[in-house]
Amino acid sequence: MTTERPVHLADYAPILGEPEIAELRAMAGRLQGRTVQMVNSTAVGGGVAEMLTRLVPILQELGLAIRWDVITGGNDFFEITKAFHNALHGEAFQLPVESFEIFLAYNQQNLSRLQMDAEFTVIHDPQPLPLIQGRHDHSGRWFWRCHIDLSGPNPLVWRFLEPWVNRYDGAIFSSPEFAQQLPIPQYLFSPSIDPLSEKNRDLEPAFVRGILERFGIDPTRPVLTQISRFDRLKDPVGVIRAYQLVKRYFDCQLVLAGGAADDDPEGGAVLEEANEAAQHDPDVHILNLPPWSATEINALQQGSTIIIQKSLREGFGLTVTEALWKKKPVVAAAVGGIPLQVIHKHTGLLAHSVEGTAYQIRFLLSNPAIAVKLGEQGHERVREQFLITSNAKRYLTLFLHLLKP
Amino acid sequence: MRLAEQLASLDIRDYLSLAELRSDLRRIVSEYCEHHLHYAGQEAFEPFFFCDAIEVAMPLDLEARNLEEFCEEVKKLSHASFYYHFVASRLRVHLRTNDFSNWLEKSLNLKRLAHRANRIDLYTNTMENARAILVALLSQELTQ
Numbered sequence A: 001m002t003t004e005r006p007v008h009l010a011d012y013a014p015i016l017g018e019p020e021i022a023e024l025r026a027m028a029g030r031l032q033g034r035t036v037q038m039v040n041s042t043a044v045g046g047g048v049a050e051m052l053t054r055l056v057p058i059l060q061e062l063g064l065a066i067r068w069d070v071i072t073g074g075n076d077f078f079e080i081t082k083a084f085h086n087a088l089h090g091e092a093f094q095l096p097v098e099s100f101e102i103f104l105a106y107n108q109q110n111l112s113r114l115q116m117d118a119e120f121t122v123i124h125d126p127q128p129l130p131l132i133q134g135r136h137d138h139s140g141r142w143f144w145r146c147h148i149d150l151s152g153p154n155p156l157v158w159r160f161l162e163p164w165v166n167r168y169d170g171a172i173f174s175s176p177e178f179a180q181q182l183p184i185p186q187y188l189f190s191p192s193i194d195p196l197s198e199k200n201r202d203l204e205p206a207f208v209r210g211i212l213e214r215f216g217i218d219p220t221r222p223v224l225t226q227i228s229r230f231d232r233l234k235d236p237v238g239v240i241r242a243y244q245l246v247k248r249y250f251d252c253q254l255v256l257a258g259g260a261a262d263d264d265p266e267g268g269a270v271l272e273e274a275n276e277a278a279q280h281d282p283d284v285h286i287l288n289l290p291p292w293s294a295t296e297i298n299a300l301q302q303g304s305t306i307i308i309q310k311s312l313r314e315g316f317g318l319t320v321t322e323a324l325w326k327k328k329p330v331v332a333a334a335v336g337g338i339p340l341q342v343i344h345k346h347t348g349l350l351a352h353s354v355e356g357t358a359y360q361i362r363f364l365l366s367n368p369a370i371a372v373k374l375g376e377q378g379h380e381r382v383r384e385q386f387l388i389t390s391n392a393k394r395y396l397t398l399f400l401h402l403l404k405p
Numbered sequence B: 001m002r003l004a005e006q007l008a009s010l011d012i013r014d015y016l017s018l019a020e021l022r023s024d025l026r027r028i029v030s031e032y033c034e035h036h037l038h039y040a041g042q043e044a045f046e047p048f049f050f051c052d053a054i055e056v057a058m059p060l061d062l063e064a065r066n067l068e069e070f071c072e073e074v075k076k077l078s079h080a081s082f083y084y085h086f087v088a089s090r091l092r093v094h095l096r097t098n099d100f101s102n103w104l105e106k107s108l109n110l111k112r113l114a115h116r117a118n119r120i121d122l123y124t125n126t127m128e129n130a131r132a133i134l135v136a137l138l139s140q141e142l143t144q
Helices: A009-016 A018-031 A047-061 A075-088 A098-113 A129-134 A155-165 A205-214 A236-247 A267-278 A294-302 A318-325 A354-366 A368-385 A388-403 B002-008 B018-035 B067-075 B079-092 B099-108 B111-118 B127-143
Strands: A035-040 A065-070 A120-124 A141-145 A170-173 A186-188 A223-227 A253-258 A284-288 A306-309 A330-333 A349-351
Touching: A009 A018, A018 A388, A018 B079, A035 A047, A047 A065, A047 A318, A047 A388, A075 A098, A075 A155, A098 A129, A120 A129, A120 A388, A129 A141, A129 A155, A205 A294, A223 A236, A223 A294, A223 A318, A236 A253, A236 A267, A236 A284, A236 A354, A253 A294, A267 A284, A306 A318, A306 A354, A318 A330, A318 A368, A330 A354, A349 A354, A354 A368, B002 B018, B067 B099, B067 B127, B079 B099, B079 B127, B099 B111, B111 B127
Parallel strands: A035 A065, A035 A120, A120 A141, A141 A170, A170 A186, A223 A253, A223 A306, A253 A284, A306 A330, A330 A349
Antiparallel strands: none
């Protein structure tokens, strides 16, 4: 188990340069003591929780009075929200109609528990969406931060959720492609990673080697890795098939590593499907890691030859951002927010199928100098666009804009 | 591809206002459509998503009263601040120049330096490169 060390804004200066830090402080100067509340559905696991873990302390250090609350619910609630999540990505919704009532009842329960009176309230993803009914007399500004791809939602679920969305002062999406036509203003915020977190900081090569060996991975042979939750939309079985095609040409290994978020009840079944597809191949390492495995995940990424992200649908794909930050060559599906990060042949390679993924992996294994160059360019793109400090800056910009007389 | 190249080669230094720039954009696209009717109705692989942008400008705690101070402060600017003064200002000041060159010329009477700074190619340099070139020009002037 790893514990995150407290990090201060000044610690980012060597990465970003002093001027960027000074700019954040200057922007926050006009927001001192302003109250902000972030609400999501899980404190651990998944990109949103990870991002809030770092964003909240940064905004606190900048002088904002920020609070982070997590809604609670039973297994039935999270099964429903998982089905919502899949349906918003376009899948069929097969739960009974009563699910909508259960969803609302849990939100009502949370509302009676939570204090919702901040000047700026940011509700993350659909799970806590109906909390907007707790807003008193149009006080404060409320935003819905949607981290998922809404470009082709299941109409039944979207028709149910949309009226709630329309009650907000604005919706924040990760890309214009994910947005819906809404009567409220929409804002674009790229998600971000923290370069100083346990998951992203530089590790000693000997330590990385040690972690690989601990998981039975041979550091002397190519390692292909996909880090993601065991979720069908991440297509772990497709990754195994791509690896099997590559294996005909290269003596490589595959690592599928991830954990289960508290709000994802499907993980176990998907893990079983992956194990079955691996057919007891000793070079396929399927690692179901607990949520406190940030350092292990970091080491697996740093110890990999190529990082894969073969998602079928994707919000933004923070695991891609992490890989690019570590200067790793990435082969990823051209879905969701991935093409915003992986510019084909500039910061990585995009693919559209199992076969395409296998081909691009083979290309990189055959051309290591190109792989290095892609990794370096990917790192620079993340530094400029997708670090946690840029995310903090976007929130500050939004709040400042709203305070304009 | 030809149309993309034509649009990419529009240089904001040639314009005094957004209206002029928009007018040229429209003219180029219209002319292309007139001459290539089969492309005009072509379905895009992915739609173009138009976006608006919010600009929040605020004074920084930095100021320069001579060239030496100016050179030092330019090094301390964030990317956003450098962009605001050196790129976005070109259409804001309506003078075919940028905030930096404008100040160098008007306040320090350094016309040649102002002109050389304004010639830094924004289209083939990253922000970081453009700043490095500007700092090199300023340093050169200081050592002369």
